[in-house]
Amino acid sequence: MRHLVTSAVLALIAGGAMAQQTSLTLGMQLEPPHLDPTSAAAAAIDEVVYANVYEGLTRFHADGSIHPGLAESWVISDDGLSYTFTLRSGVKFHDGAEFTAEDVAFSLNRARGPESTNAQKALFAAIDEVTAIDDTTVEITLERPNGALLFNLAWGDAIIVDESDVETLETTPVGTGPFKFSDWVQGDRVELVRNDDYWGEPVALEQATFKFISDPTAAFAAMMAGDIDAFPVFPAPENLTQFEADPRFKVIVGSTEGETILAINNAVEPFTDQRVREAIAHAIDRQAIIDGAMFGYGTPIGTHFAPHNPAYVDLTGYSAYDPEKAKALLAEAGYADGFTTTLKLPPPSYARRGGEIIAAQLRAVGIETEISNLEWAQWLEQVFRGKDFGLTIVSHTEPMDIGIYARPDYYFQYDDPVMRAMNAGLESMTDPDDRAEVLKAMQERISSHYVNAFLFQLAKTGVADARIEGLWENSPTQATDLTGVRWTE
Amino acid sequence: MRGLVLGGLIAAIFTAAALISFLWTPGDVTAVDIANRLKPPGGAYPLGTDHFGRDMVSMVMVGARVSIAVAVVAVGIGMVLGIPLGLTAAARRGGLIDEVIMRSNDLVFAFPALLIAILITAVFGPSALNAIIAIGIFNIPVFARVTRGAALALWSREFILAAQVAGKGRLRISAEHILPNIANTVIVQGTIQFSFGIISEAALSYVGLGAQPPTPSWGRMLAESQTMISFAPHLALVPGLSIVIMVLGLNLMGDGLRDVLDPRLRKRRA
Numbered sequence: 001m002r003h004l005v006t007s008a009v010l011a012l013i014a015g016g017a018m019a020q021q022t023s024l025t026l027g028m029q030l031e032p033p034h035l036d037p038t039s040a041a042a043a044a045i046d047e048v049v050y051a052n053v054y055e056g057l058t059r060f061h062a063d064g065s066i067h068p069g070l071a072e073s074w075v076i077s078d079d080g081l082s083y084t085f086t087l088r089s090g091v092k093f094h095d096g097a098e099f100t101a102e103d104v105a106f107s108l109n110r111a112r113g114p115e116s117t118n119a120q121k122a123l124f125a126a127i128d129e130v131t132a133i134d135d136t137t138v139e140i141t142l143e144r145p146n147g148a149l150l151f152n153l154a155w156g157d158a159i160i161v162d163e164s165d166v167e168t169l170e171t172t173p174v175g176t177g178p179f180k181f182s183d184w185v186q187g188d189r190v191e192l193v194r195n196d197d198y199w200g201e202p203v204a205l206e207q208a209t210f211k212f213i214s215d216p217t218a219a220f221a222a223m224m225a226g227d228i229d230a231f232p233v234f235p236a237p238e239n240l241t242q243f244e245a246d247p248r249f250k251v252i253v254g255s256t257e258g259e260t261i262l263a264i265n266n267a268v269e270p271f272t273d274q275r276v277r278e279a280i281a282h283a284i285d286r287q288a289i290i291d292g293a294m295f296g297y298g299t300p301i302g303t304h305f306a307p308h309n310p311a312y313v314d315l316t317g318y319s320a321y322d323p324e325k326a327k328a329l330l331a332e333a334g335y336a337d338g339f340t341t342t343l344k345l346p347p348p349s350y351a352r353r354g355g356e357i358i359a360a361q362l363r364a365v366g367i368e369t370e371i372s373n374l375e376w377a378q379w380l381e382q383v384f385r386g387k388d389f390g391l392t393i394v395s396h397t398e399p400m401d402i403g404i405y406a407r408p409d410y411y412f413q414y415d416d417p418v419m420r421a422m423n424a425g426l427e428s429m430t431d432p433d434d435r436a437e438v439l440k441a442m443q444e445r446i447s448s449h450y451v452n453a454f455l456f457q458l459a460k461t462g463v464a465d466a467r468i469e470g471l472w473e474n475s476p477t478q479a480t481d482l483t484g485v486r487w488t489e
Numbered sequence: 490m491r492g493l494v495l496g497g498l499i500a501a502i503f504t505a506a507a508l509i510s511f512l513w514t515p516g517d518v519t520a521v522d523i524a525n526r527l528k529p530p531g532g533a534y535p536l537g538t539d540h541f542g543r544d545m546v547s548m549v550m551v552g553a554r555v556s557i558a559v560a561v562v563a564v565g566i567g568m569v570l571g572i573p574l575g576l577t578a579a580a581r582r583g584g585l586i587d588e589v590i591m592r593s594n595d596l597v598f599a600f601p602a603l604l605i606a607i608l609i610t611a612v613f614g615p616s617a618l619n620a621i622i623a624i625g626i627f628n629i630p631v632f633a634r635v636t637r638g639a640a641l642a643l644w645s646r647e648f649i650l651a652a653q654v655a656g657k658g659r660l661r662i663s664a665e666h667i668l669p670n671i672a673n674t675v676i677v678q679g680t681i682q683f684s685f686g687i688i689s690e691a692a693l694s695y696v697g698l699g700a701q702p703p704t705p706s707w708g709r710m711l712a713e714s715q716t717m718i719s720f721a722p723h724l725a726l727v728p729g730l731s732i733v734i735m736v737l738g739l740n741l742m743g744d745g746l747r748d749v750l751d752p753r754l755r756k757r758r759a
Contacts, residue, residue, distance in 0.1 A: 217715040236716040238540070288523040292541055356541060356702050360521035371702050373615070 021487040023207035027231035031212035034170035037156040041119035046156035046478035054159035054175035064476030080145035087136040091199040094180045101132035107160045123152040147430035178203040204486035230464035237295040250466045254473035258395035258458030267413035277450035279329035281319035283365040293353035298456035303443040311436040315447040326365040338366025341390030346379040351393040395458045414451045493745020499738025507554040516544030519703045537723045548705040555706045560686030567628020575636025580659040594630035602627040610698035617700040624689045639671035673750035680743035684736045
């Protein structure tokens, strides 16, 4: 009898192991503050809900290209001022409500309205009016032509919500995506389950759990123990070689939209002097930072632009590593004996480790830095909002964000009328070649003015169980798109 | 006795290393040399190099400096403020002043020391100075209590009574007769608090609230080595063992000192 029970149990276990796995546990370093991507800038929000729970009219694919989302197709008027979207029919929100053109008009008007707390309001700046023509047709009219509209509408900040849900979006997101929100255990995990009423191609996974592990050592242990199936952005690049050597795992290295820069406060002495900024740029050895802080993962950049973008120009030549030249420039600017400034560092290892390396490199040319390690909340308060800093290191992970150099009130306070004029011109252009020309000129402008010291493009270094396929290799936007993810065995 | 010698030797070696580091270290602890990073121990780098290519021997030497400085000053704060408080409480034993002093001590004791230290450094900003203050504050009640306990026993002794009869005031008796006779106990407690100071400093800098980079500190070296422990174990072993050996040495020294200095123990042995 006992023998029979044992074999029955064994058969059950074996049966369970044979069947295709349909649940996935993903690791993330930061927990989102809440789950509404339309009212906060935190990347962690989009990394949970984008494309999984929420959808917009258009959407990003893994390669960064823009594809139809909730809009099936669209027609652009000849003057570029009117976009008519045909919406998919039969789409339902997770609570059963019908998705209609009214929801699109509501969502976009809410995002761009005067009371909006949307973190990327600039995305909607060109929009004049959003009108629901019938249930499945929406017309967006623009004040001026905007070649980036379809791109802008693909952002997580432009997702479509139902008016009746907006009060509770932060804790119980309700979207149209292939996954429904199920549970959020604060401080631990967010659980999603498959939406069986999804309008599109059904997803392979039945359940997805995002687990938040802030400590890199714990993240490593959780991967090794099999508690986590995939860590799309693994926080400790030094551990990747071990994962590579282990046949149970695969390491996925791709690019992100994260321009990692040594940001310089352009509005305070001595950084108002371009020669001082140029000296800093020449004092920095990018490769040493990439090797020392990121263990070799990262691409050197000479301007604030992603190298995988077709319009990218390699401008690293402007800021080649040349400590002698840096010293000469400092002397010319009247700082032959150097000076002392602050270097405020947020928690990621690119900043903390990169900061120590940069401090050593700057010290070699006579610039002393007082390092202070800040938590994200302190960094946002002191540096980003308070502008109380000399130098800081941060990675700008928003896609196509060179426009921040046209905003004099942005935290590094670069005020340049030429840049503002170029950016205004860019926004009204629709022709890709014209846009590329302006983008190149903008890259050149900030690089040759040494606004910030441009370090490297952050690599996306993910680790996953070798049997998982379909995870994004690159990060064209802040997202962990699970729609194409499946277990192969 | 053997413990005292061994402990004293360990403490002396680390102290010497810390003092020498002011004048000379084998390598520069603030210069980054990526090409030579993560070198295992041996050759030109007896204890290897860290993830920035800095020589670990030099890091440990300068780290010892920070650890010892923090512990010395923190114990100093505890002694300078705690001993007079303890003497006063003993002199006024049973009175209101005694009650006030000892109950305030209990109050400070009631808080978990390290948590309050974290609170202090979090509020006033992380730095070696704030770590010293935070650790120092928690040394005050320790010394006050030890001093009072030892002094109380003396107040009923004949030679104190004689001094009182001779017309000496409480203050003079405390300074001239009590203090010299309890010095042994306080010194022994001092070495033990010293080792507690080393551990506290390591703990605070482990969580990023001690000495700030680029100043090396044992606790932070340990914290930074965590993710690399599987392929560069020396990064964790070197600062970890430094802390263990230093604390062990101080405790051995404290025990040995007590054996040597405490007349009661000596009598019992003999």
